[in-house]
Amino acid sequence: MSNINRKKWIPWVMVLPVLLIRLFTTVYPIGMTFRNSLFSIKLLSGINKFVGMRNYVDVFKDDKVIASLTFTVIFVFFSMFFHIILGIGLALILNMKFKGRRFLRTIVLIPWAMPSVVIGIAARWAFNNDYGLINDLIRRFVPTFNYSWLIHTSSARFAVIAMDLWKDLPFFAILILSGMQFISFEIYEAARVDGANGFQSFCRITLPLIAKHVATLCIPFTIWRMTSFDIVYSMTSGGPGEDTSLIAYRISMEAFTNLNVGYASCLAVMLFIVMAIFSFLNIRVSRRFSE
Amino acid sequence: MKKLLGSMLVAGMALSMFTGMTAYADDYDLTFYCIDTTDPDFDTWLQTVEEGTGLKINVVAAPTDSDTRQQKVTTILSTGDTSVDVLFVNDEMISSFKNTGWLEPIQDTVLTEDIRGEYAQGYIEHMVTSVDGDIVALPSYTGYLAFWVNQKFLDEAGIEEIVTKEDFEKYLAAVSKDGKYGYGGSWEKTYVFNEIGSFVNMFGGDYFDWTNPGNKEAMQFLHDMAANGYTPLDQLADKYEQMTPKCTDETYGSWFMWGIGGDYKAAGMLSPDQIHMQMIPDLDGDGNRTIYTDSWSYVLNKASENKEAAIKFMQFMTTEEGMKANFECFDRMPPRKDLLDNIVPDGHDAKEMYARFANECYVTGRPMVPQAMEFITDMGTLFQSMIKDEVTVDEMCEKAQELVVKYTE
Numbered sequence: 001m002s003n004i005n006r007k008k009w010i011p012w013v014m015v016l017p018v019l020l021i022r023l024f025t026t027v028y029p030i031g032m033t034f035r036n037s038l039f040s041i042k043l044l045s046g047i048n049k050f051v052g053m054r055n056y057v058d059v060f061k062d063d064k065v066i067a068s069l070t071f072t073v074i075f076v077f078f079s080m081f082f083h084i085i086l087g088i089g090l091a092l093i094l095n096m097k098f099k100g101r102r103f104l105r106t107i108v109l110i111p112w113a114m115p116s117v118v119i120g121i122a123a124r125w126a127f128n129n130d131y132g133l134i135n136d137l138i139r140r141f142v143p144t145f146n147y148s149w150l151i152h153t154s155s156a157r158f159a160v161i162a163m164d165l166w167k168d169l170p171f172f173a174i175l176i177l178s179g180m181q182f183i184s185f186e187i188y189e190a191a192r193v194d195g196a197n198g199f200q201s202f203c204r205i206t207l208p209l210i211a212k213h214v215a216t217l218c219i220p221f222t223i224w225r226m227t228s229f230d231i232v233y234s235m236t237s238g239g240p241g242e243d244t245s246l247i248a249y250r251i252s253m254e255a256f257t258n259l260n261v262g263y264a265s266c267l268a269v270m271l272f273i274v275m276a277i278f279s280f281l282n283i284r285v286s287r288r289f290s291e
Numbered sequence: 292m293k294k295l296l297g298s299m300l301v302a303g304m305a306l307s308m309f310t311g312m313t314a315y316a317d318d319y320d321l322t323f324y325c326i327d328t329t330d331p332d333f334d335t336w337l338q339t340v341e342e343g344t345g346l347k348i349n350v351v352a353a354p355t356d357s358d359t360r361q362q363k364v365t366t367i368l369s370t371g372d373t374s375v376d377v378l379f380v381n382d383e384m385i386s387s388f389k390n391t392g393w394l395e396p397i398q399d400t401v402l403t404e405d406i407r408g409e410y411a412q413g414y415i416e417h418m419v420t421s422v423d424g425d426i427v428a429l430p431s432y433t434g435y436l437a438f439w440v441n442q443k444f445l446d447e448a449g450i451e452e453i454v455t456k457e458d459f460e461k462y463l464a465a466v467s468k469d470g471k472y473g474y475g476g477s478w479e480k481t482y483v484f485n486e487i488g489s490f491v492n493m494f495g496g497d498y499f500d501w502t503n504p505g506n507k508e509a510m511q512f513l514h515d516m517a518a519n520g521y522t523p524l525d526q527l528a529d530k531y532e533q534m535t536p537k538c539t540d541e542t543y544g545s546w547f548m549w550g551i552g553g554d555y556k557a558a559g560m561l562s563p564d565q566i567h568m569q570m571i572p573d574l575d576g577d578g579n580r581t582i583y584t585d586s587w588s589y590v591l592n593k594a595s596e597n598k599e600a601a602i603k604f605m606q607f608m609t610t611e612e613g614m615k616a617n618f619e620c621f622d623r624m625p626p627r628k629d630l631l632d633n634i635v636p637d638g639h640d641a642k643e644m645y646a647r648f649a650n651e652c653y654v655t656g657r658p659m660v661p662q663a664m665e666f667i668t669d670m671g672t673l674f675q676s677m678i679k680d681e682v683t684v685d686e687m688c689e690k691a692q693e694l695v696v697k698y699t700e
């Protein structure tokens with residue numbers, strides 16, 4: 001009996017170092033963030049005082065935060081919308097049988113493997129009116145074309161969303177493709193025998209069978225969009241003005257550039273709460289799908 | 292057997308970690324956080340400094356992006372991180388940090404009384420001295436935000452030199468055509484602050500007083516330049532990396548820029564017949580000219596555990612040998628006026644112009660506040676809104692004054 005009791009706590013001793021590291025690197029910072037959100041902490045001014053919920057009230061009066069929230073909603077909605085539409089389309093293409101399919105499935109992941117900062121810096125140049133490859137390509141068809149993508153609000157936002165799609169869409173498509181592999185070919189055969197065309201097969205067979213898979217993928221991908229930071233940081237610095245500033249970018253600027261640690265912590269807590277609610281809702285939706 | 296192998300592996304990894312850290316600590320006398328590591332002559336500079344000081348220096352490369360640079364330095368200093376001893380920082384960072392107590396005073400060890408007078412006094416007093424009277428940074432060079440012109444454009448406009456507002460307007464109108472612009476800049480929201488200030492100065496304004504009519508006149512001038520097509524709106528997205536090629540491929544006829552033209556020289560464009568500095572225009576006609584000076588400076592981390600070595604390094608940077616290395620490797624003019632003639636050869640373009648700036652202009656540091664980057668970004672964003680006609684010039688001046696009050700109270 002004593003042998004059994006001894007063996008019960010041995011695993012806990014083995015994982016204790018990892019648990020302690022995890023507590024220190026994750027739980028402790030999260031706790032401190034919640035705590036700091038109730039303080040006004042401005043490192044450059046030497047201010048560190050308890051202010052209660054004042055930071056949370058100030059958030060709704062801050063034009064920069066409102067601008068960040070606005071673009072975050074736009075960014076998440078449009079990025080996810082096109083992720084789903086184009087992702088399914090790309091997955092269908094990659095699921096077809098043709099020569100070089102395996103090669104295509106490999107190279108299509110190259111953008112996903114590239115660091116976001118590199119993509120952002122390259123995109124800053126790519127969308128430049130004088131030296132960018134985007135305008136260079138357009139000028140081969142319209143020689144007099146001149147447009148500075150990153151100085152206008154709508155086109156700068158479009159550019160940011162486009163680069164986000166370019167980077168992550170292939171990975172999303174590959175994951176949908178993996179779900180398609182579980183659909184038996186015989187179902188398509190039976191449908192073809194019954195007279196169904198390609199579009200009907202897609203709508204009546206493929207789409208229903210991958211819907212749950214797509215819905216499940218949407219949870220992490222939406223959360224990643226909500227916490228996206230590096231593309232904006234390296235590509236537009238939130239500009240023009242604050243029009244392409246995402247909420248994660250705003251938090252980083254407040255915390256590490258402006259050194260308003262308390263206010264940044266407050267924004268981080270609010271983002272955390274939004275993400276938690278969103279995750280909960282999505283899990284409920286996914287469960288309903290599986291029923 | 293598996294357990295034994297596993298235990299040996301873990302022990303080996305742990306041992307190698309600690310061994311590595313100890314070996315690292317013994318190898319170097321100090322760690323220097325530096326922005327120049329990507330310069331082709333950096334290794335030469337480092338070798339010179341190590342030979343001159345007898346120190347082994349570990350160099351940490353600074354990020355090239357301005358926001359990231361600020362964030363990394365702030366994190367190191369505010370957390371009392373001992374891994375970096377000497378940091379190379381700009382005016383924005385010094386303005387933010389000089390009163391925080393994170394920097395070691397150097398007036399008794401490095402920038403001592405016998406040499407202090409040879410540095411630009413206005414810069415030392417306003418930029419690198421704390422409210423307690425401590426000098427916390429050592430300037431590494433003297434830089435001016437000079438006015439540059441392309442001589443070909445001047446010849447085309449039939450103008451010898453841009454002096455008055457009328458000269459400038461005539462010049463802009465004459466040369467801004469066929470994809471060329473009489474003036475170009477870097478109007479990204481964290482960069483345009485330099486030009487806003489320069490134009491405010493040229494019109495006799497005051498950056499900290501936006502009720503001054505000179506400020507409004509300056510902003511109206513910039514707005515009209517953009518509206519008339521004399522300067523492109525594209526530059527709202529441009530930092531210096533995007534702006535410099537436009538200068539060397541002759542898209543711009545004039546601009547403000549730091550440095551002595553290393554990039555233009557590398558492009559084979561630096562000469563009296565091509566790209567060169569000229570005296571700051573006197574757009575308000577009162578005969579006074581103001582020019583911004585800046586420097587990147589060496590600061591000593593108060594948490595440093597290698598202060599002796601760090602002070603030795605910084606003392607070397609006050610000597611002729613140290614400044615000569617900076618001049619020859621990075622094209623930086625020496626900050627000590629008593630050593631200028633020893634280091635910079637006669638006939639050097641920048642020497643004559645720099646002497647003129649020092650004698651004919653009111654030399655001042657850029658207007659900085661403790662929340663420097665926040666202030667700079669907010670002003671830049673406001674300026675961009677004005678240029679895009681989202682707010683009027685009057686509204687911009689009003690909001691700018693609110694920002695000044697907010698960040699200087």
